[in-house]
């Protein structure tokens with residue numbers, strides 16, 4: 403990291419955080435200490451930040467949380483850097499289309515509406531994420547798959563047994579399966595998704611199905627590891643999922 407001709411050089415092999423100036427290594431931390439608001443709490447917060455490995459700490463907020471607790475926002479500076487040239491990111495490449503474009507694309511490339519089955523499986527009762535993708539209303543101003551002309555959506559809701567999901571996939575001759583897993587305590591999502599994948603394979607429906615999983619702790623990498631085609635995480639909007647399904651299934655149709 404150095405400065406040449408007035409331009410700050412960012413070294414991808416020694417990348418650090420930005421606060422007031424490029425390469426200053428400034429990090430903003432927020433935390434609560436179980437100490438009453440006062441001079442001792444302030445010194446303890448500084449010491450705590452130093453012990454975390456930051457230097458030049460500066461307390462910018464210190465609030466009395468009552469009952470012996472104090473909340474802090476502190477700037478610390480780190481000497482640590484990362485080498486981003488060594489980081490490998492797994493991502494799916496496809497163009498995100500508008501709803502109208504996706505409908506027209508499916509009509510042209512596949513020529514029939516695509517059947518989608520969605521569910522939150524086994525013990526998981528969280529439906530908001532799946533509904534955000536499937537329901538007419540959608541998410542973040544982006545309409546859900548039910549609003550598309552070229553998707554026929556079967557939303558099975560929450561706590562659906564894997565066996566029932568497989569039955570529905572067969573009954574509807576689903577093109578894509580959309581599974582949501584929100585709870586990850588004791589790796590329950592891994593157990594549920596493994597059970598479902600095993601059943602899909604045993605019942606002989608895995609090969610022709612686009613198997614998609616989603617949730618805040620779901621990644622593309624995890625999806626591949628568990629035998630699924632793709633994984634979508636936090637902040638996913640329906641048009642991304644719709645575009646992915648349309649693009650991938652049209653490629654499969656062309657190859658068939």
Ligand code: B12
Nearest residue numbers: 526527528529530531580582585586587616617618637638
């Ligand atoms: C609302 C909520 C509930 C509601 C659910 C109501 C409902 N009908 O869904 C109720 C009160 C029932 C509930 C219950 C429980 N909950 Co709760 N809940 C939440 C909360 C506050 C919000 C979740 C939510 O709606 N997010 C909004 C949506 C839009 O975001 P999302 O789910 O991430 O979905 C997006 C993406 O992930 C993705 N996505 C999600 N699914 C899918 C699927 C596909 C196919 C695709 C493509 C994309 C996709 O797209 C979505 C849009 O971008 C979270 C905390 C939080 N702030 O996240 C805890 C949270 C998820 N719950 C939690 C827990 C522990 C529970 C309980 C076990 C609590 C208890 N002890 O009883 C129970 C479990 C019940 C059960 N059997 O599942 C924990 C999970 C911790 C963990 N790591 O596993 C959380 C994180 C809270 C916490 N910090 O402890 N919960």
